Amino acid sequence: MPGVQIPVEPMTSDHPSVVTSNSDGDYDLAVIGSGGAAFGAAIRATNLGARVAVIERASVGGTCVNVGCVPSKTLLAGADAFHTAASHPFPGLPTEAGSANLGALLGQKDELVGRLRQAKYVDVATAYGFEILHGQARFAGPDTLEVDGRALRARSYLVATGAEPKVPDLPGLAEAGHLTSTTAMELAELPARVVTIGGGFVGMEQSQLLSRLGAKVTVVGRLAPRAEPELAAWMGRVFADEGIQVVASRAVAVELDCAERVVVCAEGTRLVADAILVAVGRSPRVGDLNLDAAGVKLDETGFVAVDEELRTSNPRVLAAGDVTGAPQYVYVAAAQGNLAAENALADARRRMDYTGLPSVIFTDPVLAGAGMTEAEARAAGHDVASRVLELENVPRALANRDTRGAIKLVALADTGKVLGVHAVAEGAGDLILAGVYAIRFGLTVDDLADTWAPYLTMSEGLKLVAQSFRGDVKKLSCCAA
Numbered sequence: 260m261p262g263v264q265i266p267v268e269p270m271t272s273d274h275p276s277v278v279t280s281n282s283d284g285d286y287d288l289a290v291i292g293s294g295g296a297a298f299g300a301a302i303r304a305t306n307l308g309a310r311v312a313v314i315e316r317a318s319v320g321g322t323c324v325n326v327g328c329v330p331s332k333t334l335l336a337g338a339d340a341f342h343t344a345a346s347h348p349f350p351g352l353p354t355e356a357g358s359a360n361l362g363a364l365l366g367q368k369d370e371l372v373g374r375l376r377q378a379k380y381v382d383v384a385t386a387y388g389f390e391i392l393h394g395q396a397r398f399a400g401p402d403t404l405e406v407d408g409r410a411l412r413a414r415s416y417l418v419a420t421g422a423e424p425k426v427p428d429l430p431g432l433a434e435a436g437h438l439t440s441t442t443a444m445e446l447a448e449l450p451a452r453v454v455t456i457g458g459g460f461v462g463m464e465q466s467q468l469l470s471r472l473g474a475k476v477t478v479v480g481r482l483a484p485r486a487e488p489e490l491a492a493w494m495g496r497v498f499a500d501e502g503i504q505v506v507a508s509r510a511v512a513v514e515l516d517c518a519e520r521v522v523v524c525a526e527g528t529r530l531v532a533d534a535i536l537v538a539v540g541r542s543p544r545v546g547d548l549n550l551d552a553a554g555v556k557l558d559e560t561g562f563v564a565v566d567e568e569l570r571t572s573n574p575r576v577l578a579a580g581d582v583t584g585a586p587q588y589v590y591v592a593a594a595q596g597n598l599a600a601e602n603a604l605a606d607a608r609r610r611m612d613y614t615g616l617p618s619v620i621f622t623d624p625v626l627a628g629a630g631m632t633e634a635e636a637r638a639a640g641h642d643v644a645s646r647v648l649e650l651e652n653v654p655r656a657l658a659n660r661d662t663r664g665a666i667k668l669v670a671l672a673d674t675g676k677v678l679g680v681h682a683v684a685e686g687a688g689d690l691i692l693a694g695v696y697a698i699r700f701g702l703t704v705d706d707l708a709d710t711w712a713p714y715l716t717m718s719e720g721l722k723l724v725a726q727s728f729r730g731d732v733k734k735l736s737c738c739a740a
Contacts, residue, residue, distance in 0.1 A: 284414050286414070287304065288603060289314065289404055289413035290312065291417065291419060291548065292419035292420040295589040296321075296417075296421075296580025296593065296596035296599075297315075298384075300599055304389075307605055310389075314391075314411075316393070321592075324379065329372055330444050331440070331465070331468075333371050337367070337368075339623050341471060348659075365444075365445070395407055398555070399549070399552060401553050414604070416553075417600070418582055420544040423541060424440055424461075425541050426439070426537055427456065431514055432535070435515050436520075439538075440536075449469065450474055450532075451474065452475045452531060453466070453536055454476075454479060455478045455480075456510045458482040458483065458484065458538075459480075459483070462538035463482060464622060467623065470501060470502065477504040477530050477532075478504070479510050479522060479530065482505055487633065489665060490681055493624075494626060506530065508526050511524065520532045542561065543581070550563070554573045555571045560584060562584035568609065568610055569583070577602065578599070579595035591613075594611065614698060616695075617629040619687070623685070624664045624683050624685050625687040626683050627687040627688045628680065629680050630669070630677070630678050633645045636669055642672045643670065643672055645670070646724055647666070650662040653717065653719065653720040653723060654715055661685055664682065665682070666681070666684065667679075667724070676702075677704060678698065679694075682694075687717070689718070693721055697721075704725045708722060708725040
């Protein structure tokens with residue numbers, strides 16, 4: 260998994276071990292899927308001495324490397340470079356953007372995907388020595404899989420089939436046709452007008468990508484609905500400045516008017532589009548698994564139901580990653596797979612700990628967060644204090660001539676213990692790691708305010724917002740402690 264390093268752990272008395280008897284099956288662990296959760300599980304199980312099979316019906320690597328993180332972020336980086344060439348804040352340094360060559364950009368994306376799929380998945384499987392079986396897996400019973408009709412038995416099974424873009428049941432959408440996050444990254448030609456249904460992380464990233472490449476984009480929905488309202492408002496201003504229209508409504512129907520598509524909103528607004536991008540969430544890939552035969556139950560939203568140890572209603576079957584409805588990040592999937600393998604094979608009782616879990620939306624500027632929002636902290640019963648620091652008070656942002664954004668810190672009112680760190684800023688995805696550490700290890704705003712921060716870095720903003728709990732940071736000298 261790109262960015263997810265899971266080292267080989269030496270077997271010591273401190274590590275659980277698996278009894279490697281295959282008397283009751285062909286493998287100790289059979290994993291359905293080959294993405295982050297699957298490889299996290301396969302690596303951990305192999306380190307425990309287990310015999311492992313990973314079963315994949317399509318391309319090895321799952322969502323992240325094939326149609327998710329890797330291709331989207333490299334395309335976003337390209338669009339950012341193109342946008343900056345045409346509109347940067349240094350008028351004394353003129354540049355010329357020219358025109359976008361979409362085919363060349365897609366070629367670079369495909370080359371990177373292929374290279375990382377080989378290096379981070381196929382070669383990793385070879386290095387660890389677990390098998391990748393190609394075919395469609397389905398349960399034939401509570402303790403038996405079939406792979407393209409061939410029976411396969413294991414001591415334990417792991418469902419790690421991931422999720423795919425959800426398509427809403429909108430009247431007229433099927434007839435009009437639509438793009439998803441997957442198909443939008445394969446466009447040979449850029450549509451002139453795009454309407455994006457959904458303002459979450461996929462909708463925001465893909466909308467800004469398409470806009471910066473030259474499309475006229477309108478977003479239907481609330482931008483960043485789970486983000487701090489001050490930061491969501493910043494993203495609204497950024498989108499408006501870049502010519503991306505946001506209609507804070509919901510789509511209720513799609514109509515065809517000759518060659519044009521028309522998205523009809525709840526309050527009556529009608530938006531004409533050449534292409535409609537659907538970005539309203541993700542659905543679990545469970546339809547072909549025959550989970551009923553295995554006695555594996557789904558939850559009320561259709562995801563595989565698991566307990567805190569990632570066990571399903573069948574004691575021999577566990578599930579991990581996006582298919583469980585967990586936070587849909589590759590690092591969560593990998594951690595869940597690791598945990599599930601240990602619980603399945605080593606008689607462990609581990610549970611996931613999401614304290615300080617980070618999220619990053621790779622817009623420009625980046626929207627990132629870790630821990631609780633202010634609303635979540637109050638809903639959990641905490642008495643909280645919060646501060647928002649506009650980037651116009653951060654020297655790095657001033658030097659960059661880019662003060663779009665802000666940093667927000669949420670803490671307990673009495674002790675100052677940090678509960679949440681959130682930012683809209685260039686480099687916010689890197690800045691937020693310090694926030695993860697602060698939350699994970701129980702630091703306070705005083706700890707952050709009194710800790711070294713390198714001058715003229717965006718990370719200094721976290722120190723400054725912590726100092727704002729004590730007084731007005733606008734009265735500080737540039738590098739005063």
